[in-house]
Amino acid sequence: MAESTAVETRVIVPEPALEVDDNKDSDSAYGDELSSYSASIASSVQNYEWKHGRRYHSYQAGSYQFPNDEREQDRLNARHHVMLRLMHDRLFLAPIKPDGMRILDIGTGTGIWAMQLGDLYPSAELIVGNDLSPIQPQWVPPNVKFLVDDVEKDWAEAQKYDYIHCRYMAGSIRDWPSLVRQCYNNLKPGGWLELKKGNPRPYSDDDTLKPDNNVALMLQFLCEACDKVGRTLNPAPNFERLVAEAGFKNIEKKMFKLPLGAWPKDPRLKEIGAFMALDFIEGVEAFTLVPFTDVLGWTKEEVDVLNTKVRHDAKRRDVHYVFDYYVVTAQKPE
Template sequence: MTEQTTTTTNNVPVNIEVDTSYENDSSYGDELSSYTASLTSSVIDYRHENGRRYHKFRDGLYLLPNDETENDRLDMVHELFLQLLHRRLYLAPIKSPQRVIDLATGTGIWAIDFADQHPQAEVIGCDLSPTQPTVIPPNLKFLVDDIESEWAYESDPFDFIHARNLTVSIKDFGKLLKQCYQSVKPGGLVEFQDWDGYPLSPDGSLDGTGLQQYYDVVYGAFEEAGYEVRPGVKLEQWFKEAGFVNIHVEKFVIPYGIWPKDPHLKTVGAWNKAQAEANGYEGFALAALTRHKKWTKEEVIVLASKARADGQNRDIHAMFDFYVVYGQRPENLPK
């Protein structure tokens, strides 16, 4: 099999036209249904800090909350990605998968949708937190696991491995992709979907704002703590280094807010703004800044408030780059 990389750029105009005929549309702010977890007490002995709840298994490894406020936000992020990809859960050309795993599954909403769409497949969702629902498709199960620890799936490999939205969650993506390579069948596919975490504005309207300050400060703290905050742009290289072939890269733009004139970008931007305002600013920042930078809770709230206020400014045209990358393990090469 000859190694090749296909790169496609999607919905990324050089200059996104701003919609000057703005009308308030509150519909994008409707929250998706949250799920209630019911699992063993040893696993749900959570850490409570600064008014938020965090995972206890491998305590401190993941710096975002796992409470209902965060779970609601994560379900909104799921809808954001469905809007971005025109209701597609994945882009990889999989055919009749029999065994599938969703890494860092969060609320499990992607795994549930995938299991419903592929009833013939055995689907696993794994995460540090047992915050997934108990009423799920019969072909799906959830595991509490640390995906950055050593895996034990090589003897029972997968047809498809999926991971999404791991920005600020993973310290060594290269190692993670190599573990994926070892745990996917020859000819199997692996797909990662992730951000370039820092926002940009081609017209310079983001420069010097509280919104820019927020991301500089918060992502700076994550980086100092060893987390990867810009995985999207690096995924292609990590796939190559792990040994994957037939690598396919698609780049998308996710605006912040409903300033674009294009209807699709406006909808995507609305969902992005809604999830960020669903207490996402505080949730992202609290543990990173209070644990690693010794900020007070009150200082974090002020920083988040400034970012949220700038998010209401139609003259600030912020957006993010987002990447979907998939690759195939060669069919005829040894491990």
């Protein structure tokens, strides 16, 4: 195993502060963008659990605190669109050519990333998406398949991949060093790993985000709930160290500024920010219900009150929220 101190990491610094659109009449941010992009995905009915009117998986009780119903699937598909636009319409940043590759998408969710990759690269040998819940569609590109698997246990299919893609897994993993080692062991020599996650601590470049903001407070409480169950919501700052300690080389970190709200001047970032605002307005219930009631001991009524405040603050044009989004790519030595 390589010593972490001997690994050189190339870091691409975040973009400069985003420009604010001062045109108050240009805000069409919270209209039909989400519904026009997202589509409900039919799921295979399993022994799911229902809490507070939302459906949750029951594959391993307690390992995932967020719903898997159609409302959540729509949100995840919209969040995929955000990440795609944030990375300038690229599904991956690792220096790979998927043709002929065996690829794994960890925690595939609705499977949208894997299916889009399969459509773009029909010559990829196999794209596997794994998840705790079988919510993926049945009709997929011929080189795509899905399986139910818990990546924190022995992997259901022991095979070597050329590329492993992992995003949306914060709050889901108890042992990140073990997961990264699993990825290393299941990659072919020369294979690539790509880890993606945003920092859940928002900030503003112009001091418009104040400590009493309800979006920031909700995320603070959510981080506390995830820490209490041993599944951090903020693993991204440790990604470089984890891949170095596992023995990866050619490590590169890229950081993107992810806005919330339609306040940016740049049209692409305005679109991204609009979707992110909708993500919080329509998705805050999914973030909070189980973590706040089951872990923090809140009542359902207390959670509802906070969520109403979060929805209000997520619509504010005078608060210029920014999240840092991390993408770390690393290669297994030849």
